[in-house]
Amino acid sequence: MATGPLRFCTPHIDELPTTGSRQAPGFAWVAVSGAQDDPAKNWGTSNRKRARASLNGPTEQQKEALSARQQREVERKIRDLNSDNSKNASELAIPKKEGGAGASGAVRAGKTPNTKKILGSGKTFAHYLDDEEAEIARTGRRDVDVEVSTGVQRPSKTPIARRKTREDSSVSGSPAPVTPMAPPPWPRTAQALSYGEITNLDDVDDEGEDAVPPLPSEAQLEALLNAPPLTYGQARSRPPSSSAAPPRRFCETCGYWGRVRCMKCGAMTCSVTCKDDHDQFKCLKMYA
Amino acid sequence: MARQKAHSLINAPAPAPAAPPTATLILDAGAHTLKAGFSTAGTCHIIPNCLARSDRDRRTYIAADLASCRDFGELAVRRPVERGYIVDWSGEKAVWEHVFAAGGVLGGVVAAETTLVLTEQPGAPAGTARMSDEMVFEEFGFAGYYRALGPALNAYAPSPFLPSTAPPPPPGTPLECLLVVDAGHSHTTVTPLYHGRPLHPACRRLDIGGKLLTNHLKQLLSARTFDVHKEVWLVNEIKEDACFVSQHFARDLERTWKHNGSPRTKVDDGGDSIVQDYILPDYETITRGFTRPHDPTLTARNRLGLGLATTSTPATAPKEHILTLGNERFVPPELLFTPSDIGIPSAGLTGTVLQSLAALPASLRPAFLANIVVVGGTALLPGLVERLRAELRARVEEGTEVRVARAGDAVGNCWLGGARMARDGGGLGRVVVTRGEYFEHGEGWVRRRFAGKGVR
Numbered sequence: 001m002a003t004g005p006l007r008f009c010t011p012h013i014d015e016l017p018t019t020g021s022r023q024a025p026g027f028a029w030v031a032v033s034g035a036q037d038d039p040a041k042n043w044g045t046s047n048r049k050r051a052r053a054s055l056n057g058p059t060e061q062q063k064e065a066l067s068a069r070q071q072r073e074v075e076r077k078i079r080d081l082n083s084d085n086s087k088n089a090s091e092l093a094i095p096k097k098e099g100g101a102g103a104s105g106a107v108r109a110g111k112t113p114n115t116k117k118i119l120g121s122g123k124t125f126a127h128y129l130d131d132e133e134a135e136i137a138r139t140g141r142r143d144v145d146v147e148v149s150t151g152v153q154r155p156s157k158t159p160i161a162r163r164k165t166r167e168d169s170s171v172s173g174s175p176a177p178v179t180p181m182a183p184p185p186w187p188r189t190a191q192a193l194s195y196g197e198i199t200n201l202d203d204v205d206d207e208g209e210d211a212v213p214p215l216p217s218e219a220q221l222e223a224l225l226n227a228p229p230l231t232y233g234q235a236r237s238r239p240p241s242s243s244a245a246p247p248r249r250f251c252e253t254c255g256y257w258g259r260v261r262c263m264k265c266g267a268m269t270c271s272v273t274c275k276d277d278h279d280q281f282k283c284l285k286m287y288a
Numbered sequence: 289m290a291r292q293k294a295h296s297l298i299n300a301p302a303p304a305p306a307a308p309p310t311a312t313l314i315l316d317a318g319a320h321t322l323k324a325g326f327s328t329a330g331t332c333h334i335i336p337n338c339l340a341r342s343d344r345d346r347r348t349y350i351a352a353d354l355a356s357c358r359d360f361g362e363l364a365v366r367r368p369v370e371r372g373y374i375v376d377w378s379g380e381k382a383v384w385e386h387v388f389a390a391g392g393v394l395g396g397v398v399a400a401e402t403t404l405v406l407t408e409q410p411g412a413p414a415g416t417a418r419m420s421d422e423m424v425f426e427e428f429g430f431a432g433y434y435r436a437l438g439p440a441l442n443a444y445a446p447s448p449f450l451p452s453t454a455p456p457p458p459p460g461t462p463l464e465c466l467l468v469v470d471a472g473h474s475h476t477t478v479t480p481l482y483h484g485r486p487l488h489p490a491c492r493r494l495d496i497g498g499k500l501l502t503n504h505l506k507q508l509l510s511a512r513t514f515d516v517h518k519e520v521w522l523v524n525e526i527k528e529d530a531c532f533v534s535q536h537f538a539r540d541l542e543r544t545w546k547h548n549g550s551p552r553t554k555v556d557d558g559g560d561s562i563v564q565d566y567i568l569p570d571y572e573t574i575t576r577g578f579t580r581p582h583d584p585t586l587t588a589r590n591r592l593g594l595g596l597a598t599t600s601t602p603a604t605a606p607k608e609h610i611l612t613l614g615n616e617r618f619v620p621p622e623l624l625f626t627p628s629d630i631g632i633p634s635a636g637l638t639g640t641v642l643q644s645l646a647a648l649p650a651s652l653r654p655a656f657l658a659n660i661v662v663v664g665g666t667a668l669l670p671g672l673v674e675r676l677r678a679e680l681r682a683r684v685e686e687g688t689e690v691r692v693a694r695a696g697d698a699v700g701n702c703w704l705g706g707a708r709m710a711r712d713g714g715g716l717g718r719v720v721v722t723r724g725e726y727f728e729h730g731e732g733w734v735r736r737r738f739a740g741k742g743v744r
Contacts, residue, residue, distance in 0.1 A: 074631035081503045081630070082495070115427040118419050119378045125370040125416075132413035216649045221482075224649075229488045229739065232411040235477075237494045237640040239633040247628035254546050255508070255615045282511075 070266045129232055136231065253277045312403045312716070313394075314706040316438065317380070319369040320473035320498065320665055322351070323703040324387055324394060327405075327710035332703040333393045339366045339379055340521075351383045352393055359571040360521045372409035372474045373416040377423055384428070403432035403720055405706050410437055410477055410491050414735070421734050425726045432720040435738045438702055439468040439479035440486050445705035448661055448693040460712025465655040469641065469676075470702070471666035473498045476624070476637060478644040480656050484709075490647035494640045496627055498666045501620040502527050504630070508616050522568070522577070526611075527620065530566055530579050533671035534618040535678065537626075544614040562617060568609040582612060621669050625679065638679040657684060660692040667698040 110116035216224070249258035251270035258268025260275055265283050269275040316323035318337060325332035333352075340349045341364045342357060349357055357363075368379035388397040404424055408417065417435070424433050443462035462484030470477045476494040480487045506523045509516050516523055534540040544562050563582040569575055623629060625636040635643060641660070645653050657680070662673055677692040684690060695701035710716050721734050 078630065078632055080507075081500045083503065110427060112422075112426040114422045118423060119381065119427075123375070123415075125373060125375045125413075128373075128375065128413040128415035131415055135414070215651045220649065224487050224489065225482065225485050227488045229486075230411060230491055232413060232493075235411045235491050235493045237492050237634045238643060240628070240635045240639055247631070248626070250619075250629065252511070254512070255619055256541060256545050 067266075132231065133233070252282060310401050312405060312710040313397060314405045314703055314710060315384075316407045316441075316700075316703045316706065317369055317374055318472055318665075319367055319372055321699065322383065322387065323700050325703060325707065326394065327707045329707070331697070332700045332707070334699060335383075335387060335393065337367065337369055337380075337383055339368075339382060340364065341366075350386045352386065358575065360569075361571060362518045363521045365520060370474070372472065373412050374420060375416060377419060381423070381427065388428075399428045399430045402430055403434070403710075403716070404428075404430040405434045405436055405710055405716075407438035407441060407702060407706065408435050409475075410439065410479060410486065410488075411493060417735055417738075418731055421726070421731050425723055430723065432722045433726070434716065434720045436706065437479075437486055439470050439477060440481055440484055441702050441705035441709060442466065442468045442470075442661060442663055442695070443481045443484035443705060444709040445695065445701050447659075448695050449659065449691060458712075459708040460715045462709075463659070465652070465659050467641070467644070467656040467660045469637070469660060469662045469664075469667075471497065471624070471637075471662060471664040471672070473665060476640070476664070476666070478640050480644060480648060480652075482652075487648065490644045492640045492644045492647075494624075494627075494634055494637060496624055496632070496634070498524075498527075501531070501623060501666070504620045504623060505531070505616060508619065509611070512616070513611055525569075525577060526566055526613075528668070529577065530564055530613050530617050531621050531669060532618055533621045533624070533669050533675045535671060535675055537618070537622055540618055541615055546614065563612065563614045564617065566611040566613055568611055570609065579613075621672070624666070624672070625675065637676060638683060641676075641680065642683060654688055658689045658691045660690070661695050661701075662692065663695045663698050663701040665699050667694050 110119045249268040250256065251258045251274050252267050253269055253274035256270040256274075258270055260269050260271070261267070262269065262275065262278060262283060267278060267282070269278050312327040314323075314325055314327055314332070316332070320337065322335045322337040323332040324335060335352045336354050337351065338354075339351075340354055340357070341347070342349070342359055342362070343364070344359050344361055345357065347357075366376075366379055368374060368376035368383065370376070374380050386392060387394060388399070390396040406420060406424065408420065420435060421433070424430050443466050444460070446456045447463050447466075462481070464483060466481045468477075468479045468481060470479070474495075474497045476497055478492045478494070480490050502520065502524050505527050506516055506520070509523065509526075540562060561581055565580045565582050567574065567577055567580060569577045623632075625638060627634045627636060634640070645656060648656065660676075660680075662676065667673070673692055673694045677690060680690050680692065697704065719737075721737060726734055
């Protein structure tokens, strides 16, 4: 879209001659650099027609191509990949011990009411995850942080003088530090968290660095160490930023780079022979 | 004799004060294998953590019984550990009872006299933690119990960066700074540890593990060669034998291009051939498959890639079923580094490590970058450590030291750390919860103790 010479007489607009402007026709050739060379980058624009059309990014049609149906297909594939073959295996019965102890029936079911419930429950991991998320959504905090307020309240046997320290220590959650360094579960006298040791770490690892960022202070380090553990969802790895390379697509039939997209189902194949195979055997699956 | 006495002790609702526990048992319950052993042992026993039924044998195998199985075809496997957390306790109880039995690999475990150290993965929902605590104390009746964060135990194992001739640190001393990449069956976790304690805000999890790689390989093989949808065990073996992580994915993909089905005119360059033949087991003569360099004359007969080949001596020679593996060797492990190939919205392994580091204060990052240890079953894939190191070096600024190493015994390293930690009796005694304390304070108190809140 080069701008040609102004065709109409416009009094207030004057085109100044620059080195770039020259008498050009109403269209421009734009070099498609390297689009044909690297097959890895070529998957969306394999033939020249599409290359020309998609210079400005995917067209409307190409955007529609990744429609809801493909998303569902992708998610179904991911779920299959995560499956543990538990469909046919979860009913796998535990073989009875031959000649077991006389109370084997009762033992199998669990010794206490709690364990009976556990052994008899058919909950899967997804149930527990949902339970925890529902708990967090309901009460706003995690199960481990909640103090025992709904449990059985036994009359406290500690004398009043000592009662306060117990409450303080359990509420604050961090061990009452007598020394400036709070002891980790394995306090070692030689290797206690001492500031001198932290600077030692600094010397060993950052040698020759002039602009060293300041080491975290004691309080920051303790805050890091005592931070509550992340929930299952919080600890998940985040997707890469959108500025990273677009996901690579591969041929469904042979596994090479995908270069040709099937118009019906959106699957990629690498060449005509693989595409024929796809049309015969795999394309129908979307309509089945 | 002693066992019967212990049995009656288990049935008592409130236990009489028992003798102090004599032994410590470390159990690293993973989704694929259970690593078990007493703390005094040097190495652990690796036991498949599953119940398997073979329709051909009409037998159900529990745990270590699988070693006696001759026919792994169409093995239906039930795994009590899901996503790294023990969910199916009736199955897990069967496995544990089999392991603890008198004739088992451990030589019999008397729970009432044993302290149990059980590992747990980060991010556990409260329900699974509660179940573990209740089952250990009420059902099995252990005398003492400590539920440890799995990756945290790695800090007590000897560092793979020191030469093996260096004297090992005394048991119970954790390494100072360690970034543990645990590539397991269900997922891969990245956990920075400081003196053996995890820095929780920086822990990350990638939901790709050996199970996903095996399933992906199963789909590829089923689409291209013949249907192996039911043969999970076989495909797992193929993955362990033939798969590797490629250092230059694009180049390796070019080398294995099939040229549209025509016979491979392009022979792989030199002696570094990627394409291999996998000889499938037939469970009569061959129990476990193996790989062989590709021989095109044998598979030229059958286009599907499954060739029945007779060797030069006709009558007595066994027929071999051959599977030709080209890019199926390195495409599934590539998912670890580029999950977007399949459409999983996660960063790869390198991206996850960088996300974890980004959550740490800037001054600590070089320390952790220089101490990255990779453990877990999936870490045994050849080329994984090199690829991680190369990618990290490329994405971290110049001059920072990046050291990535696989632990000497990748599968048992967590157990080894637990055993070394347990050998230091004083340290263990501080965190262990005894049976008396459990029945006195209740389960919620125990759970908060293990989370680090509340002091003795």
